[in-house]
Amino acid sequence: MGRASAELRTELSRALRDALPIASAYVPVAATFGLLATLNHIPAWIALMMSAWIFAGAAQFMMVSLAAAGAPLPILVTTMMVLNARHAVYGITLGPRLTDWRTRDKWIFAFGLTDEVFAVSAARANEWKPSPPYEWMLSGTAYTSWGVGTISGILMGEAVPSALSNILEFALPLLFLALLILVSSRVTDGIVAGLGGVLAVIFAWLHRESFGLIMSPLAAATVGLLINRLTTRRADA
Structure with missing residues (x-):
């Protein structure tokens, strides 16, 4: 009994040590989410529920952006599912190492399997067999830090003067623009991004914002796919 308790304490302390870098990064990002959600007039309880039930940074930021643009619920749900589809790959990758788990x-571990938790878990799985206590402490610490950050951001958003909040509302579009620039490394990426932006502006000018939220990215992505295929064919010729 004493040996089992000692092993459990060792696993939990190891998981906590591995989780601290994740938590230190999650708090400011989640605080940014809470702040932007508040500035975009999303009720605090909805922002908290998003962090509690969705627990996915990219999806939550995108949902705030779409909700602020007046997107209907089906668009929000579909977008969230598409953005989080990659998590299925995480489960498939780690699944063979969890065959003896109940x-x-x-299911409990799958809920907390974020990008960063997966990265740490996959690396540790090469060193030893993952155990529920380790993974729960790892993902639980990350989850808690995300909630703390969200609450902090909401409180900051409620304390921001109205004059300053009007300026900070531009932070969300600027955040996505910065992320877009960081991940765009090819000419095709720039063409797709530019086309999507132009189409979005046109649909907004026509007062068809909700329709544009669907058609703009689909049309731009289709053009990008065609360009990639033409480029590949020319390279093979």
């Missing part, structure tokens, strides 16, 4: 334990 189904309930797998």
